[in-house]
Amino acid sequence: MIELQNLTKSYSGVEKAVDTLNLTIPDGEIFGFLGPNGAGKTTTIKMITGILKPDEGNIKINGLDILSESLRAKKEFGFVPDSPNMFLRLKGIEYLNFMADVYDVPGDLRLERINLMAKRFEMTKALGDKIQSYSHGMRQKIIVMGALIHEPPVWILDEPMTGLDPRSSFVLKEMMKEHTQAGKTVFFSTHVLDVAEKICDRVAIINKGKILFCGKLDEMKDHFKSNESLEKIFLEMTQSE
Numbered sequence: 001m002i003e004l005q006n007l008t009k010s011y012s013g014v015e016k017a018v019d020t021l022n023l024t025i026p027d028g029e030i031f032g033f034l035g036p037n038g039a040g041k042t043t044t045i046k047m048i049t050g051i052l053k054p055d056e057g058n059i060k061i062n063g064l065d066i067l068s069e070s071l072r073a074k075k076e077f078g079f080v081p082d083s084p085n086m087f088l089r090l091k092g093i094e095y096l097n098f099m100a101d102v103y104d105v106p107g108d109l110r111l112e113r114i115n116l117m118a119k120r121f122e123m124t125k126a127l128g129d130k131i132q133s134y135s136h137g138m139r140q141k142i143i144v145m146g147a148l149i150h151e152p153p154v155w156i157l158d159e160p161m162t163g164l165d166p167r168s169s170f171v172l173k174e175m176m177k178e179h180t181q182a183g184k185t186v187f188f189s190t191h192v193l194d195v196a197e198k199i200c201d202r203v204a205i206i207n208k209g210k211i212l213f214c215g216k217l218d219e220m221k222d223h224f225k226s227n228e229s230l231e232k233i234f235l236e237m238t239q240s241e
């Protein structure tokens, strides 16, 4: 479960990148965080994961405050950032072992998890190669595997589908569904509205730091008295010029 209360952040002190944001994402839910470029999605995600400190507001992950109980709170989630270009000099397997060390995953368990995820993502052969030799999609997959190596109850994914081929994207979506069916939480940002429409239990649309809508897709259609696709409603809501 993720709880965000009155979350506010500005970079320059003038315009608010995130403005008094309130959201609760309960267990068992795939939650899509949608918004145009510069809406405030990554800023929100950086605050949830403890990378950025909010100017105001509170963040709890499974009841643990990200600022005052940060170590315990950080063990509760796995995070996939918006760019997978990290740890390029490590081999895939070295990166996964590093992440498993960080999260104290015992040897036999890590091996089992690495083998399973590598098989699902068709990464087994690539694990012995350096990450800098990987394609964008392969880098994305190794970062996802590293983020999930400790089987965190809460997944926080910033644009996770970017660069993934259709099969890998399908696998990740299946993994997200399995995770929430087991009563856990998935929070992800995306520009891919078709994906959001297909797999999210609820979505929030953010623009200029403020939530414009939060709810189920059916509720959105009722709210806007529209039978249009999510794409059409999204474009109308976020049109600014």
Ligand SMILES: Nc1ncnc2c1ncn2[C@@H]1O[C@H](COP(=O)(O)OP(=O)(O)OP(=O)(O)O)[C@@H](O)[C@H]1O
Residues within 6 Å of the ligand: 011, 012, 017, 035, 036, 037, 038, 039, 040, 041, 042, 043, 044
């Ligand atoms: N490091 C920074 N310094 C100053 N301003 C920033 C910084 N990072 C983001 N911003 C500003 O904060 C606002 C929100 O940006 P943010 O990256 O959170 O948006 P986003 O919804 O993730 O966008 P995108 O979909 O393009 O990734 C934008 O106006 C952006 O220019």
